[in-house]
Amino acid sequence: MNSSEQFKHYTEKVCEQIRWKKAHGVVAQEIENHLIDQKNAYMDMGDSESTAEEKALLQMGDPVAVGAALDGTHKPAPQWGMMGLVMVLFAVGACIQFLFLTDILDVGYRNSAYSIPLTAALFLLCFTAFIVAYFIDFSFFGKHPYLLPILLIVVDILAQLIGAESNGSYRWLILGPFSISPISISIIFPFAFCGILYRLRSKGKHGYLLSGVIAAAFCLVLLTFHSSGGILLFLFSAGILMITAAKKGWFGENTKPILLFLFVIGIIVMVVLLYTSPFRYRLARLVYIIHPETDPYGYGYMPSVLQGMLENSVFLGKGTPFLEWDVYKVILPTMYRTDYLLTFITYQYGWAVSIAIMLLLTVFLIFGFRKCFRQRSVLGQMVSLCILCTYTAEVLIYVLVNLGYPIVAPIALPFLSYGTTALLLNMALAGILLSTFRTGEVYQDKIKPVLHESKFIQWDDGKLIISFK
Structure with a gap:
């Protein structure tokens, strides 16, 4: 055997002892690099190539013993702590929803949306999605980056063709007892963009600029078929x-000059949109949200009710009455389950409960970001960062709305608020996130960035220069 064949035979023998097959590539690369380094060191000391090779193999030791030792250290990391946090949040959400349903049924509301068996089936489905996603190879989304965007386009087209209209604009895709919300499906758009961004690394600066163009296309789709909250979530994460x-x-x-260029273009487009119909009304709406008393039965109605519930909440227990009607008659009960769950929890059970829930979410995000930035692979870091930013954006928008400032419609409070699409997607994303942490340490990026200089966009002497040559 020549040198490379003997080294290859040795690494194969080592890898045969390691049961986790995903680790074989990383281990083989490390073993081979170490053998080559040792061989070169012996050759520098005056040994011939064949002698240096034999000494390097001898120094490494028996491949079976080496492989058995590495088998004990190269195992998937189960992520029990993160999984426990997700399960606690999910269980808290389930308990709140079932308590809510009991309360609603007690006061006489009867509607299929408040069915306890249907809600139980949804939670079982979401838990199953989490487990399945946890065992999925997260690298699949980096290898097939266009599959998810195409699927999203197909869903949007089907919703427009056969979907049921809701609120005069959005169209829901009905699947038996469940329905796909156009607002909630925007949760998955940042993740769909993440795979494309990773694939375009191979094109260097041109790929980075193209990523910005694709991000703009995603925003256009969200603007046309989804919601303003979805656009904010996508802009934050992407x-x-x-x-x-x-x-x-x-x-x-x-x-960075390309990033600056894309940022400036984005700001210009947003300003133009805000001053054109149908977005102009949002500027007027801001005044009523900040000062709801100026339009108490119009744009200021919802902020007034939400702020009133919070002002009359107590530290622990149900808040003091402040309206002549029951809170369920002021706002539709289903809205408390979806858009205003945090306000409802604060008024119904006290500030202590809502603060505890927010602390749990904060701990989950902090631990998640810590693990994210420890990822060795670019794909692992991209996927985990994208999902965590999606959760962060969801929480920020939801908290802002539930504090009485409904500038945009909230999407969901991850793991807690009710909604078939949102809860299912958030649980699936949690499974993919933990899958990344579980196996990301051994993933090897096969797409390498192009390092040559591009002359399309340059920064020179404080000037942004765009060349079309």
Whole structure:
């Protein structure tokens, strides 16, 4: 055997002892690099190539023993702590929903939306989605980045063709007892963009610029078929991904001018949209949200009710009455389950309960981000960062609305608020997140960024130069 064949035979023998097959590539690379380094060191000391090779193999030891030792250290990391946090949040959400249903049925509301068996079936489905996603190979989304965007386009087209209209604009895709919400499905858009962003690393600066164009296309789809909250969520998550990519040099060096260019274009487009119909009304709406007393039965109605519930909440227990009607008659009960769950919890059970829930979510996000930035692979870090940013954006929008400032419609409070689409997608994303943490340490990025300089966009002497040559 020549040198490479003997080293290859040795590494194969080592890997045969390691039961976790996903670790074979990383282990083989490390073993082979170590053998080559040792061989070169012996050759520098004057040994011939064949002698240096034999000494290197001898120094490494018996491949069966080495492989058995590595088998004990190369195992998937189950992520019991993160999984426990997800399960606690999920269980808290389930308990709140069932308590809510009991309360609603006691006061005489009868509606299929408040069916306890249907809610139980949804929670079982969401738990199953979490488990399945946990065991999925997260690298699949990096290898097939266009599959998810195509699926989203198909769902949007089907919703427009055969979906049921809701609120005069959005169309829901009905699947038996369940329905796909166009607002909630926007949760998955940042994750769909993440795979494309990873694939475009191979194109260097041009790929980075193309990523910005694709992000704009995603925003256009969200604007047309989904919601303003979905656009904010996507801009937050995709923006942090692109900023991180520029900072870490995932697309090569000097991509910051492109980021600046995309940022300026984005700001200009947003300003133009705000001053054009049908978005102009949002500017007027801001005044009534900040001062709801100026329009108590119009745009200021919902902020007034939400702020009133919070002002009359107590630390522990049900808040004091402040309306002549029951709170269930002021706002539709289903809205408390979905859009205003945090306000409802605060008024119904006290500030202590809502603060405890927010602390649990905060701990989950903090631990998640810590693990995210420890990922060795670019894909692992991209996927986990994208999902965690999606959760963060959901929480920020939801908290802002539930404090009495409903600037945009909230999407969901992850793991807690009711909604078939939102809860299912959030649980599936949690499974993929934990799958990344479980196996990400051994994933090897096969897409390498292009490091050559692009002359399309340059930064020179404080000037942004765009060349079309």
